[in-house]
Amino acid sequence: MKISDIFKNGIYKKNSIFIMLLGLCPTLAVTISLFNGIGMGISVLAILTMSNILISLLRKIIPAAIRIPAYIGIIAALVTIIEMLIHAYIPSLYVSLGIYLPLIVVNCIILERAESFASKNNVLHSAFDGMAVGLGFSFALILISFFRELLGTGTVLGFQVLPASTNMLVMILPPGAFLTLGILLGVINHYLNKKKEELENE
């Protein structure tokens, strides 16, 4: 398998959020501001890369029958480490991510990559796969949180861009999350359909 293929699949061909629709809970809950989106994206990127490396290293030792509990144990340990690091060094992010930080444990993306990639491939490929899927996830989070912050509060990373009169409060409330993701998915579907039609016409 080529490393460029791993990155292509992880980042856009099989983007975890826009194409596979995995790990929606943090995607919708924390994307109130771009800062939160980036923080969550990087946390998942780090945990996913490390869990893929560890599970790939241990793939011949873990018995097949208890592999899922073993994976969950490894992921939970990594999440606890990241949680304590963020608590110590970026307390503001720790407060704004709230319970969604420990909830990375039950994020379907991480378990899905462990089960379908890291348990079957070597350490180097698994590490790159973790990075690629994590980057794809971060990219999606940044896109969603960019639109929500811009339309909801008129700011980008805290800097005022739009005047206060154009703010739509609903975008930073829960409905805005569903609405943003729904419309982005619609736009992506439209683009993919168009591409498919072009291929058929040729």
Add this chain to the structure above:
Amino acid sequence: MNDLSFYFGLIFSGLVIKNVLLAQFLGLCPFIGVSKKTSSAVGMGLAVTFVLVVASMISYAFYYLVQVPFNIEFLRTISFVIIIASIVQLIEVITKKYMTTLYESLGVYLPLITTNCAVLGIALLNINYGYDFLGTLLYSLGSGLGFLLVIVLFSAIREKLELLDIPKAFQGLPIALVTAAFMSLAFIGFGGIL
């Protein structure tokens, strides 16, 4: 000591105001995945409610009886995940052996619940908010019933959406998410009551 209205408020806030799905975004995977038919939505909702209440109670007891006395609160996430996974297994075994009818209706949804963030999320929230034992029980029950209510309503709407003429790009999930946005907007209206 908390009075009766506090406990009533907990059930109500779990049920509609701080709804797990529409306000806290917990448990969205089954919300999207199992909501195409009303019958399966009812099964999933009941299974989640059941596991949510049992898992929250046991996590609560474990946290205050074992972790706090030994100063190992930082192991909360790991221990709660393991507790939930074991409870789901246990419920599956017990219902299979003694409550066959219940197992037949809920059995297929049980394994899916292990990685349902609603269960872990509510167990963690109970600790974060510092509820007492009764508060934990009522908030978990309210949240579980709130999950059931919303997933059943949503599945009924989705069954109707199948028959409508929707632009090609928005068919399926995009329109479902936009629908959820409007349901969420409607549920915000309950916020003024308490």
